[in-house]
Amino acid sequence: MAEFTGSLASYSARWSFFTYLGAIAIGTGLLALPASRAPDQPALTIVDAAFTATSACCVTGLTVRSTVEDFSPFGQGVILILIQLGGLGIMTITTLLIFQIGGEATVRQRAVIAETLGIKSARGLRQLALMVLVVVLCSEFIGFLLLTAATWGTREPFDVIWRAAFHSVSAFCNAGFSLGDDSLVAYNTDVPVNLIICGLVIVGGLGFPVLFDITSRLWSRESLWDRLHMHSKLMLLGTAGLLAFGAVSFWVFESDGVLAGQPLSSRVLLGLFHTTTCRTAGFNTVEYGSLSSATLFLTILLMAVGAGPGSTGGGFKVSTFMTLLTRAGASFRGQERANFAKRTIPERAVERATATALVFVAIAFVALVALLGVENGGKAAERPRWFLDASFECISALGTVGLSTGITASLTIPGKFILVILMLLGRLGPITVAVALSRQRPTYQPNYPEEEPLVG
Numbered sequence: 348m349a350e351f352t353g354s355l356a357s358y359s360a361r362w363s364f365f366t367y368l369g370a371i372a373i374g375t376g377l378l379a380l381p382a383s384r385a386p387d388q389p390a391l392t393i394v395d396a397a398f399t400a401t402s403a404c405c406v407t408g409l410t411v412r413s414t415v416e417d418f419s420p421f422g423q424g425v426i427l428i429l430i431q432l433g434g435l436g437i438m439t440i441t442t443l444l445i446f447q448i449g450g451e452a453t454v455r456q457r458a459v460i461a462e463t464l465g466i467k468s469a470r471g472l473r474q475l476a477l478m479v480l481v482v483v484l485c486s487e488f489i490g491f492l493l494l495t496a497a498t499w500g501t502r503e504p505f506d507v508i509w510r511a512a513f514h515s516v517s518a519f520c521n522a523g524f525s526l527g528d529d530s531l532v533a534y535n536t537d538v539p540v541n542l543i544i545c546g547l548v549i550v551g552g553l554g555f556p557v558l559f560d561i562t563s564r565l566w567s568r569e570s571l572w573d574r575l576h577m578h579s580k581l582m583l584l585g586t587a588g589l590l591a592f593g594a595v596s597f598w599v600f601e602s603d604g605v606l607a608g609q610p611l612s613s614r615v616l617l618g619l620f621h622t623t624t625c626r627t628a629g630f631n632t633v634e635y636g637s638l639s640s641a642t643l644f645l646t647i648l649l650m651a652v653g654a655g656p657g658s659t660g661g662g663f664k665v666s667t668f669m670t671l672l673t674r675a676g677a678s679f680r681g682q683e684r685a686n687f688a689k690r691t692i693p694e695r696a697v698e699r700a701t702a703t704a705l706v707f708v709a710i711a712f713v714a715l716v717a718l719l720g721v722e723n724g725g726k727a728a729e730r731p732r733w734f735l736d737a738s739f740e741c742i743s744a745l746g747t748v749g750l751s752t753g754i755t756a757s758l759t760i761p762g763k764f765i766l767v768i769l770m771l772l773g774r775l776g777p778i779t780v781a782v783a784l785s786r787q788r789p790t791y792q793p794n795y796p797e798e799e800p801l802v803g
Contacts, residue, residue, distance in 0.1 A: 364775055367404060367433075371771075374400030374429045383422030391417070394760050401767045403429035405774035406659060408523025408629030408749020409740075409766060411756045415526045420509075426524060427513055433774060434520025434551070434659040435483050479555055483519065490515035490547045497539035518547035521660040523629020523749030535632035536613055541620050548628040549586070552654030557582045577690045578666060582655045585665040593622025593649050600641045605633045621646075627653045627660035629749025635739075636753045640732065643739055643752070650746040651707065661747030661773045663707040670700040703776075707745065714769050715741045721761040727754045744769035 377383060378396040391399075395411050402409045403426045414423060494511035501507065510526050517524045525531055534540040550558070560579045564571055572580070597618045598606065606614050617632060624630040625646045635643070653662010674685040674697045685692040718737050722728050730736055736752045743750050744766040758766070 367771060367775060370404050370429065370432055371397065371400045374404055374425060377425045378418075378422055383418055383425060385417055385419045385422070388417045394763055398763050398767055399426065400429060401770050402749070403522065403524065404433040405747050405770040406430055406433045406520045406522040406661075407744060407747040407770045407773070408517075408525075409744060409751060409755050409770070410524070411758075411763065413528050414524055415528065423513065423526070427516055430520050430522045430524060431516055434516070434522060435479070478559065482555065482558055486547065486550055487515045487519050490519060490543060493543045494540065497537070497543060514544065515547060518544045518628065518630070519551040519659065521548055521551050521628045521654060521658070521747070523624070525630060529634075530629075530631045532632050532634065535617060535620075538612075538616060541616055541632070544628075544630060545620060545623040548623050548630075552627055552658050552660040553582055553586065554655030554658035556657045557655060577688050577692075580688045581666045581669040585669040586655075589626060589649060589652060589665065590619075590622050593625065593645070594618040596645050597621045597642060600639050600645070604639050604642070605637055622649070625649050625748065625750060627662055627746060627748050629743075631750060634753075635750055640735055643732075643735055646750070647739055647742045650742045650748045650750070651711070653746050653748075661745070663704050667700040667703050670697060671704060674700075710769070710772060711741055711745050714745065714765055718762055718765050721765065722759060725759050725762070726757045727759075727762070730754065740766065741769060745773040747773040 375393065375397045378399055379391055379393060381390070384390060391412060398409075398411050401407075412418070414426065418426065491512050494515055495508060498507050498511060502510070513524075513526055516522075523530075527533060531540070531544065556576075557579045560576050561571070564574045575583075595618075598614060606617065609617070620630075620632050626649045635646075638646075651662055652668045653664055654660025656664050656666055669687075670685070670692055673687045673692060677683075677685045685697060715738055718741060719728075719734070722737070727733065727736070732752075736754050739750070739752055740754055740758075742748070747770060755763075755766070
């Protein structure tokens with residue numbers, strides 16, 4: 348066990364990468380079994396089984412086969428387990444098992460695992476891992492109870508319970524898988540269901556560091572906001588701002604579209620649900636293929652930003668976006684430092700944020716070119732908004748969102764393979780994958796005289 352934990356500390360990124368690959372491989376094998384297929388439905392190809400397993404394990408939600416029609420209860424259960432593993436974080440579960448079986452770890456191992464969990468302190472990692480499990484299970488159980496109560500009497504009791512459990516886990520893990528071919532369109536006017544799903548998505552997307560920070564300071568006599576870490580403030584303000592921006596833009600650009608003729612209450616509900624889930628969750632209560640080009644483009648931007656670090660969501664993260672926004676604001680004002688909430692953001696954090704955003708954009712650009720190339724002449728390329736649809740699909744996969752304008756099932760095998768790679772990269776993080784496949788020790792870099800280029 349000492350050798351095992353030592354390899355985890357030395358090659359944590361590689362361990363995470365290959366653990367996800369192993370989970371996807373096992374999920375693919377289980378979904379390809381006849382027991383996973385619903386009666387009288389055609390057998391899943393290996394490609395479709397691998398695509399579904401990757402989408403579930405990477406908590407994305409893109410599907411090439413109907414979750415409710417093509418999969419048996421056993422197959423749906425496999426998908427649900429993969430969602431839970433991917434949303435909770437395979438590394439978090441592995442960490443807990445190591446501490447439970449292997450006892451104490453070295454200082455370096457604790458530091459690496461603390462960073463994996465998104466916690467700055469390396470003390471009490473056993474308790475922190477247990478806290479992650481408690482937060483996840485309690486949140487999902489509360490969501491399950493609320494969804495069961497909100498939908499009781501609409502179906503057979505067992506069906507209501509199973510759907511409530513499935514959607515609660517899928518929502519908290521920001522997965523977007525639904526037991527309905529139209530996602531949650533059937534509930535587009537159901538206020539309780541919409542608010543419960545939105546609440547689970549937001550809590551899951553804030554990230555465990557923010558949740559721990561808030562809960563640890565709730566009973567303090569001082570102002571909660573003043574005692575929060577700067578990261579929590581970045582996340583809370585950024586999330587609120589993105590939610591407001593998404594809702595307002597949806598109301599503006601869809602006033603003559605899907606919102607035409609809708610009462611005010613439905614307009615508010617549809618806008619709030621859209622802006623909450625489009626950032627990383629993947630549920631929808633409107634058909635995305637019917638949305639305007641402006642709405643789809645703004646949705647792409649929101650999907651790229653995603654949720655928070657150490658969360659169940661994807662994207663290049665809200666805190667990254669807020670860090671870049673703060674640095675840009677300081678530069679426009681001629682200030683040398685990026686200050687936020689009476690704190691200075693270190694330049695190394697700004698550099699990491701810039702690198703993260705650039706790598707995300709570069710991967711999305713390369714994937715889009717590849718998808719346009721392999722699908723040239725295919726069925727999907729015949730769509731009138733093919734370029735926008737392809738862009739939407741790539742960002743949705745890389746941001747582990749799961750929304751689609753309806754082209755996923757019509758993609759060719761190479762096109763599906765591109766999305767599989769994007770989902771895996773999006774869940775692990777592009778930089779994590781780069782570290783996993785690169786040297787652990789940086790090579791020597793000479794220090795040359797500085798010379799500033801012209802920028803802008």
